[in-house]
Amino acid sequence: MLVIPFANPKAQYLARKLEIDAAISRTLESGWYILGQEVERFEREFAKFLGVNFCVGVGNGTDALALALLSVGVNPGHEVITVANTAIATIAAIEQIGAIPVLADVDLQTRCLDPKTIEGLVTSRTKAIVPVHLFGQPAPMEDINALACKWGLKVVEDCAQAHGAEILGKKVGSYGDAAAFSFYPTKNLGALGDGGAVVTNSEETAETVRQIREYGWTTRFVSNRPGVNSRLDEIQAAVLRVKLPFLDSDNARRRSIAQRYEKAINSCLLVSPKSIDGTLTAMHLCVIECQDREGVKEFLEKEGIGTAIHYPMSVHEQPAYTGRLRGEEYLPCTELLSKKNLSLPMYPELTELEVRHICSVLTQWCRTEGHA
Ligand SMILES: Cc1ncc(COP(=O)(O)O)c(C=O)c1O
Incomplete structure (x- = not known):
């Protein structure tokens, strides 16, 4: 595999x-x-x-x-x-x-x-x-x-x-x-x-x-x-x-990989990264948003695809910080994002074969879940 x-x-x-x-x-x-x-x-x-x-x-x-x-x-x-x-x-x-x-x-x-x-x-x-x-x-x-x-x-x-x-x-x-x-x-x-x-x-x-x-x-x-x-x-x-x-061309490759992922998950529940007017992302991480994060993560991992969560806890939810930072009581968008984020492999050295495999597994997940 x-x-x-x-x-x-x-x-x-x-x-x-x-x-x-x-x-x-x-x-x-x-x-x-x-x-x-x-x-x-x-x-x-x-x-x-x-x-x-x-x-x-x-x-x-x-x-x-x-x-x-x-x-x-x-x-x-x-x-x-x-x-x-x-x-x-x-x-x-x-x-x-x-x-x-x-x-x-x-x-x-x-x-x-x-x-x-x-x-x-x-x-x-x-x-x-x-x-x-x-x-x-x-x-x-x-x-x-x-x-x-x-x-x-x-x-x-x-x-x-x-x-x-x-x-x-x-x-x-x-x-x-x-x-x-x-x-x-x-x-x-x-x-x-x-x-x-x-x-x-x-x-x-x-x-x-x-x-x-x-x-x-x-x-x-x-x-x-x-x-x-x-x-x-x-x-x-x-x-x-x-x-x-090589930084600019590496970043361009990252963006093109992200576009391929975006296409692969098109129309299923996952919300892929949007390109925002007037900005050029360096696409350091490709973070998708899913309701069933654990489900997607397991599905990808069974197919040999590593994922990560950025970040499983926001700063104010970490034991070292909770309850002591001003502003922590009202961060609705921060908290919403931290529950849904899942990061896909994103580096310019991903091979064509690897990108195709990730795309096809993402599409498969969407189909299995009946969203595509
Ligand atoms: C947003 C952000 N700020 C600061 C740092 C700190 O960088 P370093 O790990 O080199 O100390 C990192 C690295 O993980 C980061 O992602």
């Missing part, structure tokens, strides 16, 4: 094995392993790809968010408005710097921050908004930026799932005061270990992140401010430089 894992980062390594092995070997031979030419070049190349002025490589996406928030002036005790329909990392990063996450609801179509739910949450302590471009779908940045401007708030985009996504032809990551990316291996641009980056158009913000990522140093051994150790390493940067030129 064909077995199709839900995620397959090794397939991406194998797809570019020669270039990746050469890049790693070049880095090993250079004898320079931390903050050298590979990181500098990657930072320049990724900033250019996104159309922003600066990129600063850090240790992972959670740190990227934490350092970005600190660098735009979020301090302990400040409130940061974000969503509960996200990876726990979004909230962890806010709390990591002593700030207070406040939860707004999402829009059922984009599954991202619903701008209409922001204003009721703003207080004198609110300092920033963190929209998450969830599953690769851009959040409505123009409306969010307009509200931020009205209330004097900073905007830090969580782009961990949206490398290469666009709004009106402009890449996400270029809309906020700063933005955070993760290069976790299964991301659209994934390293072979942990990695992250902060991007911004502000020289001052970039310089602050550069200092904080390495003990607050302005020059070696001189700390200008308290800092941490969160550096993107040379080997990961070298790997990312190999993969970056």
Whole structure:
């Protein structure tokens, strides 16, 4: 039986094995392993790809968010408005710097921050908004930026799932005061270990992140401010430089696979991802919505198809957070989505045979259930 894992980062390594092995070997031979030419070049190349002025490589996406928030002036005790329909990392990063996450609801179509739910949450302590471009779908940045401007708030985009996504032809990551990316291996641009980056158009913000990522140093051994150790390493940067030129075409392949899934489940109870006007999704995850989630999941798994749930619990339903975050009492759309979500395999290395198999099993499920 064909077995199709839900995620397959090794397939991406194998797809570019020669270039990746050469890049790693070049880095090993250079004898320079931390903050050298590979990181500098990657930072320049990724900033250019996104159309922003600066990129600063850090240790992972959670740190990227934490350092970005600190660098735009979020301090302990400040409130940061974000969503509960996200990876726990979004909230962890806010709390990591002593700030207070406040939860707004999402829009059922984009599954991202619903701008209409922001204003009721703003207080004198609110300092920033963190929209998450969830599953690769851009959040409505123009409306969010307009509200931020009205209330004097900073905007830090969580782009961990949206490398290469666009709004009106402009890449996400270029809309906020700063933005955070993760290069976790299964991301659209994934390293072979942990990695992250902060991007911004502000020289001052970039310089602050550069200092904080390495003990607050302005020059070696001189700390200008308290800092941490969160550096993107040379080997990961070298790997990312190999993969970056393929990002747009990989994303296009993801979108075309999603369209095939969408066609396969057409007219059955499943609601497939909608394409939203003016935006280009990076299709990080292909998340369908089903009434009988367990039924679909089991049916696919019996046919060798791996699935996952993003996320089985929203942030405010997690034991570590429940009952203590402002906003958690009214998140109807977030809660509705978390009961129905099911993620299908979505990576550019899925073969034609695998995509056809997934499509045919999806269609079969719809027929069995009498919906098609
Ligand atoms: C939405 C979101 N934000 C932040 C992160 C954190 O990234 P990392 O795992 O690199 O710390 C992730 C990664 O899972 C994510 O999906």
